Amino acid sequence: MRMLYILSTLLLISAFCWSKPQCVGNTAILLKYINEYRRLHGLNALIYDKTLEEASKLQAVYDCETYSNYPISSNHALHENTLYPQVRNRLDKVGYKFNSNFSYWYENAIRYNKLTKDNRWFFDIDKQIFEDYKNSLSHNETMLNKCSTKIGIYTVYDAEKECLYNVIVFAN
Numbered sequence: 001m002r003m004l005y006i007l008s009t010l011l012l013i014s015a016f017c018w019s020k021p022q023c024v025g026n027t028a029i030l031l032k033y034i035n036e037y038r039r040l041h042g043l044n045a046l047i048y049d050k051t052l053e054e055a056s057k058l059q060a061v062y063d064c065e066t067y068s069n070y071p072i073s074s075n076h077a078l079h080e081n082t083l084y085p086q087v088r089n090r091l092d093k094v095g096y097k098f099n100s101n102f103s104y105w106y107e108n109a110i111r112y113n114k115l116t117k118d119n120r121w122f123f124d125i126d127k128q129i130f131e132d133y134k135n136s137l138s139h140n141e142t143m144l145n146k147c148s149t150k151i152g153i154y155t156v157y158d159a160e161k162e163c164l165y166n167v168i169v170f171a172n
Contacts, residue, residue, distance in 0.1 A: 021064045024164065025126050025155035027053075033130040034143055034151065034168075041144050052152025052169045054094040058084060059109065060154045060167040087169065096171065104147040105171040108139045112164045115157070125155065129166045147172055 027048070035045040062081050084090040087107045091098075110132055133139040142148075148170040155166040 021061060021156045021158040023057075023155065024157040025129070025166070027126075027153045027155075030126040030130060030153055030155075030168075031151065033127065037130070037134065038144060043144060043146055044149070046148055046151040046170070049096075049150040049152050049171070051094050051096045052091075052150055052171055053154055054152070055087070055090040055096065055169045056107075056152045056154035056167040057156075058090045058093065059107065059169075060156045060165045063109065063111065063165045063167070064156045064158050064161075064163060091169070091171070099172050103172065104145070105169065106142045106145065106148070107170070108133055108142050108166075108168045110139075110166050114162050115164050125164065129155070133168075142170060145170065 031046070031048055038045060059081060062083065081090070084093055087105050091105060110129060112128075133143055149172045150170070152169045152171075153166070155164065157164045
C-alpha cells in the first residue's frame with residue numbers, strides 16, 4: 001500500500017511539474033546552427049551570454065503566460081511586454097552591461113501552437129526554429145547583422161497549452 005501511495009504521489013508531482021512552462025531545446029545546438037550560418041556569410045561567430053539568456057527568458061516566459069491562448073493568426077506582437085516594454089528594459093532588468101561607444105540589441109521571437117511532445121518537430125525543435133528564422137526576411141537579417149557579437153537564447157514549452165516560444169536576444 002505504501003508503494004502505491006509513493007507511486008501515485010510521484011505521478012502527481014511529475015504531472016504538475018510538466019504542466020508548468022518548461023525550458024526545452026538545446027541552446028548549444030541552436031547556437032551552432034546560427035554560428036555556422038553566420039560563418040557562411042563571412043561573419044564572426046556569436047559569443048553566448050548568460051545575461052542575454054536571462055533577458056530572452058523574461059520575454060519567452062511572458063509570451064508563454066500571456067499569449068498562449070491567442071490564435072496564431074492574431075496580430076499580437078511577441079515583442080510586447082507590459083512589465084518591460086522594450087528590449088532595452090529587459091536588458092536593464094537583468095543587468096546587461098552596454099558598450100560605452102556603441103550599443104546594439106535586437107530580439108527574434110517565434111511561437112508554435114498545437115505542438116505536442118510526440119510531434120516530429122519537437123524532437124528537432126532547434127533545427128526548426130533556426131530554419132523558420134532563416135526563412136523570415138526580418139529574422140534572417142537579425143541573425144546576420146554584423147553589429148551582433150553576443151547572443152542569449154531561451155525556449156519555453158507549456159505542455160498544457162501545447163505552445164512553444166523561443167526568444168533570442170542579439171547584442172554587442
